[in-house]
Amino acid sequence: MSDNNRTIVEVQHLSKSFGPREILKDINFTVKKGDVTTIIGPSGSGKSTLLRCLNLLETPTSGDILFHGQNIEKTMNIPAYRSKVGMVFQSFNLFSNMTVLQNCMVGQEKVLRRDKETARQKAMTYLQKVGMAEYINARPRQLSGGQQQRVAIARALAMEPELLLFDEPTSALDPEMVGEVLAVMQNLAAEGMTMIVVTHEMAFARDVSNHVVFMADGYICEEGNPADLFGNPQNERTKDFLSRFRQN
Amino acid sequence: MKRILGLITALLLTTSLICGGVTAHAADAADALHDNTLTVAMECAYAPYNWTQPDDSNGAVPIKDSSDYANGYDVMMAKKIAEELGMDLEIVRLDWDSLVPAVQSGTVDCVIAGQSITSDRLESVDFTAPYFYASIVGLTRVDSPYAQAQGLSDLAGATATSQLGTIWYDSCLPQIADGNILTAQESAPAMLMALETGRVNLIVTDIPTAKAALNAYNDFVLLDFTDTDDNFVVSSEDVNIGISVQKGNTQLKDAINGVLNTMTVDDFNNLMDEAIAVQPLSSGLPQGFLAQIGYLLQNYGDSYAKGAGITVVIAVICTAIGCLIGLVCGIIQTIPCEKQDGVCKKIGLLLARGILRIYVEIFRGTPMILQAVLIFYGAAFLFNINLNMWSAALIIVSVNTGAYMAESVRGGILSIPVGQTEGAKAIGMTHVQTMTNVILPQALRNIMPQVGNNLIINIKDTSVLFIIGVAELFSVHKGVVGATYAYFPSAVIEMGIYLAMTLICSAILRFIERRMDGESEYALVKQTGGLNAPRHTDSKQPKTGNLDLEMKGEH
Numbered sequence: 001m002s003d004n005n006r007t008i009v010e011v012q013h014l015s016k017s018f019g020p021r022e023i024l025k026d027i028n029f030t031v032k033k034g035d036v037t038t039i040i041g042p043s044g045s046g047k048s049t050l051l052r053c054l055n056l057l058e059t060p061t062s063g064d065i066l067f068h069g070q071n072i073e074k075t076m077n078i079p080a081y082r083s084k085v086g087m088v089f090q091s092f093n094l095f096s097n098m099t100v101l102q103n104c105m106v107g108q109e110k111v112l113r114r115d116k117e118t119a120r121q122k123a124m125t126y127l128q129k130v131g132m133a134e135y136i137n138a139r140p141r142q143l144s145g146g147q148q149q150r151v152a153i154a155r156a157l158a159m160e161p162e163l164l165l166f167d168e169p170t171s172a173l174d175p176e177m178v179g180e181v182l183a184v185m186q187n188l189a190a191e192g193m194t195m196i197v198v199t200h201e202m203a204f205a206r207d208v209s210n211h212v213v214f215m216a217d218g219y220i221c222e223e224g225n226p227a228d229l230f231g232n233p234q235n236e237r238t239k240d241f242l243s244r245f246r247q248n
Numbered sequence: 249m250k251r252i253l254g255l256i257t258a259l260l261l262t263t264s265l266i267c268g269g270v271t272a273h274a275a276d277a278a279d280a281l282h283d284n285t286l287t288v289a290m291e292c293a294y295a296p297y298n299w300t301q302p303d304d305s306n307g308a309v310p311i312k313d314s315s316d317y318a319n320g321y322d323v324m325m326a327k328k329i330a331e332e333l334g335m336d337l338e339i340v341r342l343d344w345d346s347l348v349p350a351v352q353s354g355t356v357d358c359v360i361a362g363q364s365i366t367s368d369r370l371e372s373v374d375f376t377a378p379y380f381y382a383s384i385v386g387l388t389r390v391d392s393p394y395a396q397a398q399g400l401s402d403l404a405g406a407t408a409t410s411q412l413g414t415i416w417y418d419s420c421l422p423q424i425a426d427g428n429i430l431t432a433q434e435s436a437p438a439m440l441m442a443l444e445t446g447r448v449n450l451i452v453t454d455i456p457t458a459k460a461a462l463n464a465y466n467d468f469v470l471l472d473f474t475d476t477d478d479n480f481v482v483s484s485e486d487v488n489i490g491i492s493v494q495k496g497n498t499q500l501k502d503a504i505n506g507v508l509n510t511m512t513v514d515d516f517n518n519l520m521d522e523a524i525a526v527q528p529l530s531s532g533l534p535q536g537f538l539a540q541i542g543y544l545l546q547n548y549g550d551s552y553a554k555g556a557g558i559t560v561v562i563a564v565i566c567t568a569i570g571c572l573i574g575l576v577c578g579i580i581q582t583i584p585c586e587k588q589d590g591v592c593k594k595i596g597l598l599l600a601r602g603i604l605r606i607y608v609e610i611f612r613g614t615p616m617i618l619q620a621v622l623i624f625y626g627a628a629f630l631f632n633i634n635l636n637m638w639s640a641a642l643i644i645v646s647v648n649t650g651a652y653m654a655e656s657v658r659g660g661i662l663s664i665p666v667g668q669t670e671g672a673k674a675i676g677m678t679h680v681q682t683m684t685n686v687i688l689p690q691a692l693r694n695i696m697p698q699v700g701n702n703l704i705i706n707i708k709d710t711s712v713l714f715i716i717g718v719a720e721l722f723s724v725h726k727g728v729v730g731a732t733y734a735y736f737p738s739a740v741i742e743m744g745i746y747l748a749m750t751l752i753c754s755a756i757l758r759f760i761e762r763r764m765d766g767e768s769e770y771a772l773v774k775q776t777g778g779l780n781a782p783r784h785t786d787s788k789q790p791k792t793g794n795l796d797l798e799m800k801g802e803h
Contacts, residue, residue, distance in 0.1 A: 057674065079676045079678050080676065082673060084676075087674035087675075093667035094671065096668065096690060107675035111677055133773070134772040134774065135770070135773075138770040139766060139770065142770055156674075
């Protein structure tokens with residue numbers, strides 16, 4: 001499938017500083033359609049900042065982000081771009097003033113200008129996909145963390161994005177809820193969704209993704225397919241990080 | 249979005265209505281003679297000179313912008329003057345302290361309100377010849393050591409007070425040897441109350457007020473030293489009661505003097521006796537606290553009800569407009585200013601925020617009663633804009649509420665977790681969409697207790713609007729007390745009404761808050777498609793529960 005080789009996102013020489021602190025240094029990588037890229041690495045290595053730069057929740061200090069070859073900062077309407085790049089947050093960020101169904105419809109109606117019925121049908125489709133269709137009348141505070149995160153995924157999917165970003169989607173969850181969220185993500189991967197996932201779930205990175213990026217100190221230290229990176233890491237930082245993961 | 253647009257339209261409509269009430273015409277008092285209406289201001293709470301009554305009995309005249317009627321010596325005199333001059337009479341009810349500014353600014357043609365012709369007042373306004381000569385007397389209780397006093401020297405050491413801003417307080421009380429002079433009282437009824445409750449054992453006032461008080465309080469004793477050597481020393485000017493007109497308005501002054509010249513001192517005294525005879529309290533305020541409450545409710549129940557209605561309407565409208573003002577201010581204050589924004593936007597935002605800051609600080613930092621005086625009389629005095637009383641009231645209270653709500657709204661917006669904004673932005677919402685769909689609905693819910701606070705504060709604080717003559721609930725109290733001297737019973741009735749109004753408003757707001765919170769329970773919606781559960785693909789399912797063990801086992 002030639003379509004699968006199409007590059008969706010290309011990051012070139014991206015750097016980001018908060019004041020004097022340089023969080024990201026000369027980041028380069030490419031995501032092709034259908035890729036499931038996981039970004040792993042120690043806390044503070046810049047993983048989340050990189051992800052947030054990708055949909056401009058953080059403004060890069062320098063470098064370019066190309067979406068289908070177009071520079072998103074210079075040539076694209078930012079809200080329109082964001083509607084094509086979904087994001088799932090560590091803290092869910094569901095709209096507390098809306099029900100589950102409204103959460104999944106509001107973006108379609110306001111941003112994509114879909115009519116109410118279409119928005120409702122799409123929302124129901126994706127809520128069923130994540131197993132939350134029974135809960136359409138619930139409000140976010142009435143749901144468990146795992147349920148909220150599944151709704152958040154449905155909300156992002158309802159926009160039918162070309163790319164889905166996950167920022168440590170299971171880090172705020174109790175262990176027994178992690179599985180239900182990972183299962184949903186795994187389904188999406190299996191269906192060919194293009195995803196970039198920042199995570200500490202090594203099993204997910206190893207078993208589900210087809211590309212792993214290891215970051216430390218604002219750099220990409222090593223990247224490659226999961227079998228190579230987990231089985232035979234080249235970089236000392238990567239070896240160190242993975243060995244600590246195995247021991248604790 | 250439609251709802252927001254509706255609100256904005258409503259705001260614009262209201263603003264245009266208020267502005268429509270502002271008629272910019274020259275406040276030339278000579279107009280009075282041309283438009284053939286004599287506009288006379290008085291307290292309508294200063295029996296027997298003037299008082300408020302609920303009906304037109306005994307020749308009472310309707311009070312402008314009110315359903316009440318005015319009567320008393322001043323009203324009788326005003327009727328006579330208007331009649332002689334062939335003019336229509338309009339009575340405007342104003343607080344004592346507002347009388348001078350009202351005539352100064354040309355808001356009214358003249359003040360007939362039992363004002364002494366003092367040199368201080370003469371600097372601000374012109375006076376006609378006296379229309380009454382009010383000798384100074386004392387009042388005490390039967391059981392007081394001064395009940396038998398034969399002259400001023402017998403009053404030595406008395407604990408005394410009188411009404412604020414009168415010559416009784418300013419120049420008579422200091423003549424009492426070793427007198428213990430307490431703070432001045434805000435009104436004649438309050439002064440009488442001080443004597444009745446024993447806080448003082450002497451008050452000094454003029455003969456009409458004293459005679460009227462004797463009707464209400466049968467344990468009061470009149471101390472009249474007139475025509476003795478041991479009397480209060482006052483200049484004849486001090487006891488001359490006059491009618492004030494705008495400085496330089498000789499046309500009106502001469503016309504009124506022409507009428508007064510035809511009357512003798514006996515005419516004045518007879519008219520005053522007539523007034524005292526028809527004063528409401530003369531026709532029998534019953535003894536006993538509960539009986540007095542019953543009497544007031546029976547005779548003034550309508551006045552209280554209308555006053556309460558006006559208070560509620562002003563409070564609700566102004567809270568609503570104030571919340572809209574606060575909303576706009578709060579939103580402007582929280583518009584994000586980012587690095588890549590244009591210079592114009594940055595400067596505009598900075599400017600708007602500066603202006604809002606000044607607005608908030610000024611209106612939050614000064615008493616509403618002074619703002620009311622400044623806006624109402626200042627507009628007429630400085631810019632010749634005669635603001636309609638209701639417009640002034642609505643503007644003042646709304647603008648005040650807006651100043652408080654601006655900060656509440658800003659706080660409400662800032663209190664929404666940043667994740668809500670990020671969640672909205674991440675699905676492609678613009679700043680405006682994020683605000684209207686996500687942030688404001690939550691912020692508004694959070695500031696509902698503040699809205700409730702402001703509504704309740706407004707219900708109570710509209711009471712300062714009596715200063716510009718708005719017939720709200722508290723001014724009804726002043727009117728009733730001015731006519732009947734039944735200070736305590738009326739205060740108790742007012743307390744009850746205010747409390748009832750605030751409790752009802754609290755309950756309504758609680759109800760609205762619960763509605764905004766939505767259902768506390770939710771119903772599961774059974775799906776028929778059978779797609780409920782996420783489909784797991786066995787081979788790849790991560791077993792996160794024992795991830796560490798699994799990883800260890802492999803290496």
